[in-house]
Amino acid sequence: MNPGFRRSLRIAMELAASFGVLLAFDRLLLGGTAFSGIAPNPLWLPVVVMALAYGTFPALAAAGIASTLWLALGQEPGSERDYLDHLLHLSLPPLLWFMAAVAIGEVTMVRAQRLVRLERTKNIARRNVTRLTEAFHQLVHTNRALQVQVATGERSIGHVIATAARLGDADPAERRAALIALIALAAQTGDFTCYRVTGSEARAWLRGEGAQARPDTLLAPLLSLAQRRGAAIHVGRASDREALAGIGMVALPLTEGDPARLLGVLVLHDLPFAAMGAHLLAELTEICRWLGPLLVEEPRRAGPLAVQPPGMVA
Numbered sequence: 001m002n003p004g005f006r007r008s009l010r011i012a013m014e015l016a017a018s019f020g021v022l023l024a025f026d027r028l029l030l031g032g033t034a035f036s037g038i039a040p041n042p043l044w045l046p047v048v049v050m051a052l053a054y055g056t057f058p059a060l061a062a063a064g065i066a067s068t069l070w071l072a073l074g075q076e077p078g079s080e081r082d083y084l085d086h087l088l089h090l091s092l093p094p095l096l097w098f099m100a101a102v103a104i105g106e107v108t109m110v111r112a113q114r115l116v117r118l119e120r121t122k123n124i125a126r127r128n129v130t131r132l133t134e135a136f137h138q139l140v141h142t143n144r145a146l147q148v149q150v151a152t153g154e155r156s157i158g159h160v161i162a163t164a165a166r167l168g169d170a171d172p173a174e175r176r177a178a179l180i181a182l183i184a185l186a187a188q189t190g191d192f193t194c195y196r197v198t199g200s201e202a203r204a205w206l207r208g209e210g211a212q213a214r215p216d217t218l219l220a221p222l223l224s225l226a227q228r229r230g231a232a233i234h235v236g237r238a239s240d241r242e243a244l245a246g247i248g249m250v251a252l253p254l255t256e257g258d259p260a261r262l263l264g265v266l267v268l269h270d271l272p273f274a275a276m277g278a279h280l281l282a283e284l285t286e287i288c289r290w291l292g293p294l295l296v297e298e299p300r301r302a303g304p305l306a307v308q309p310p311g312m313v314a
Contacts, residue, residue, distance in 0.1 A: 011050070011058045018046040019065055026073070034073035043070060047097045048104065055112065056105030063101040067094035176206060179294065183266070184208055186287045188280070191270040194254075194291070197223075197262055205264065214269055219247060226253040226265045232281055232288075252284055254292040263292055 022042055026035055035041045043066040051059035070093055183206070184190045191210035195202035195218040202218035222243045225233060233240045233251040244251060248269040256263050266287065 007054075011054060011061070015046060015050070015058075015062055015065060018049065018062075019069070022046070023069070032073055034070050036074045041070070041093055043093070044097065044100070047101050051101050051104035052108055054105075055109040056102060059101035059105040060098065063094070063097040066097055070094060179291075180206055180208060183287060183291070186283055187266075187268055187271075189268055189271050192248075192266060192268045194264060194266045195223075196264040202265055211269055214267075215247075218265055218267070222247060222251055222267075223265065226251055227262050229253065230255060230260050230262075232284060234281070250284060252288050254288055256292050266291065 022035075022045070023032075025042075026032055030037065035043060046062040047059055047066055050062040071090060074090065074093070183192060183194070189210070190208040191214075192208040193204050193211045193214050194206035196205035201220075202223050204214070204216045207214070222233070225240070225243045230253055233244065233253075235241050235244055235249050248267045249271040250268040252266040252268075253262055254264040254266060255261060266284075268284075
């Protein structure tokens with residue numbers, strides 16, 4: 001049932017009950033004169049109750065019913081009045097009832113509207129407090145997770161410095177292991193292969209832990225595109241997807257000199273697509289800057305007869 005209809009029905013039933021009880025008392029005690037001998041007149045009661053409980057319009061309805069009863073029954077038998085006195089006697093109570101219905105009813109409606117606004121404000125504040133509490137707990141959880149990650153993660157500053165320090169080791173195997181570790185830290189994946197250009201082809205030089213089964217030779221179309229492009233090739237660019245199909249997600253040309261000479265290509269074989277943002281591409285570009293010179297220097301330091309450790313190709 002419609003809430004508005006239920007409210008109207010409840011008001012009508014209350015009006016009928018209240019005026020019915022008053023008329024019954026009036027009939028039994030005063031003979032049905034609408035309480036004309038009693039001041040203040042009890043017919044005020046429904047008007048005041050409706051004004052305080054529901055507002056102006058129900059109070060006006062109660063005032064209208066009370067005025068009708070008063071005009072129909074409010075005659076004092078045997079009383080001699082002149083015309084003006086009789087007119088004042090009949091019109092004064094209904095006038096006061098309607099004035100009371102409007103005055104008290106408007107105050108009630110203003111109070112009810114203010115309560116509605118306060119209730120709405122309270123609900124909004126409660127929802128905001130709930131959201132802030134959830135956000136605070138989420139921040140606390142994230143802060144703890146970050147603290148644990150900083151304390152134990154391999155990308156901590158101390159770990160990166162310790163890994164970079166191994167680049168100066170006299171053992172070629174240790175230097176290459178450090179290179180692999182640094183690339184894995186920067187690229188956030190161990191599934192990568194660094195190809196070194198030799199003549200007209202590019203052969204695998206360094207491999208991450210997850211790239212042991214990857215091709216030893218870079219496919220010619222991707223090598224040709226890397227020579228022409230001289231910049232990052234990734235699946236986020238629709239025109240690059242054909243060259244990277246079946247090979248990887250990102251290919252980074254490693255160059256030297258001006259004009260740039262292609263020394264090798266770093267291929268990230270597997271990488272979450274969601275990670276392919278501007279931040280990761282900037283880090284990968286930074287990898288190319290320091291990996292290119294190392295690609296030239298490391299074979300010279302290792303010598304032609306250097307033994308290749310596992311995970312690395314001559």
